[in-house]
Amino acid sequence: MTQNADHISPEEVRYYLPHRFPFLMIDRAENFIVDKSITGIKAVSANEPYFSGHFPGNPVMPGVLLIEAMGQSGALLSSKSLNLEPGQQTIMFLGVEKAKFRRPVVPGDFLHIPVTLLKVRRNIHFYEGEVRSNGHLCAQCSFSAMAVANTP
Numbered sequence: 001m002t003q004n005a006d007h008i009s010p011e012e013v014r015y016y017l018p019h020r021f022p023f024l025m026i027d028r029a030e031n032f033i034v035d036k037s038i039t040g041i042k043a044v045s046a047n048e049p050y051f052s053g054h055f056p057g058n059p060v061m062p063g064v065l066l067i068e069a070m071g072q073s074g075a076l077l078s079s080k081s082l083n084l085e086p087g088q089q090t091i092m093f094l095g096v097e098k099a100k101f102r103r104p105v106v107p108g109d110f111l112h113i114p115v116t117l118l119k120v121r122r123n124i125h126f127y128e129g130e131v132r133s134n135g136h137l138c139a140q141c142s143f144s145a146m147a148v149a150n151t152p
Contacts, residue, residue, distance in 0.1 A: 006032045008076065016079040017072060018090055022049045025069035026076065026113065035081045040073030040113035044105060051107060061105035066139040067096055070129030073115040074145060078125050081117075082147065089147040094124060099141040109133040123147065 008029035017024065026040035044061060051059035075091035078084075084091075105111065115129040124146045131139040 006030060008032055008038075008080065012080075013076060015086055016076055016084070018086070019072060023068075025065060025072050029073065029076055031114070032077070032080065035117060037114065037116045038073055038077040040069060040076065040111075040115065042069060042111040042113065044107055044109045044111060046107035048107070059107055061109075063099070063101045063139060066101070066105060066131045067099060067141055067143070069111065069113050069131060070115055070127075070139075070141060071096075071143060071145065073113045074117070074125065074127040074129060074143065077115055077117060077127075078145070078147070084147060087150060089149055091125075091145050092148045094144040094146055097142045099139070101139050103133070103136050103138045105131065105133060105138050109138075111138075118142075 010028050013026060013028060026042050028041050029038050030041060031037065031039040050062055054060060054062050071093055078091050110133065112132045113129065115127050118126045118128060124144055126144050128142050130137060
C-alpha cells in the first residue's frame with residue numbers, strides 16, 4: 001500500500017486503524033519494522049477540539065490522549081505486522097502501566113511516537129512507548145493490547 005516499506009502513509013493509517021477524526025491521534029508513521037517497532041507522527045494543531053476546554057488560554061494536550069497516541073501507534077504496528085483485515089478485528093488496550101508525563105504538548109508541537117513491541121504472549125502484545133517533541137521526552141508508558149473480533 002505504501003511506496004516506502006518503512007513509511008506508512010495517512011491513507012494506510014486509516015486502512016489499518018478504525019479511528020477517525022477527532023479521535024485519530026497519528027497522522028502517519030515511519031521506521032516501521034515488522035513485529036518490532038514503529039514511530040507514529042502527529043502534527044498538533046491549534047484547531048484540535050480538546051484545546052478549547054483543556055485549558056482555555058493555556059492549551060495543553062491531555063495526557064490520556066498522549067497515551068492514546070502511543071496505543072494507536074502500537075495498534076498500527078501490530079495490525080500491519082499481522083496484516084489484519086480491517087473491519088474484522090481491532091487492537092484493543094488491555095492495560096497501561098508506568099505512565100509518566102514529563103513535558104506538556106501544546107499547539108504547534110510535532111510529535112514523534114516511538115513504540116517497541118516487547119513480546120507477544122497468548123495473543124497479548126506488550127509494548128513500550130514514548131511521545132517526543134523537538135527531541136524532548138513528553139510522556140512514556142508500558143502498555144498491552146490484543147486483537148479482538150469486531151461485533152456485527
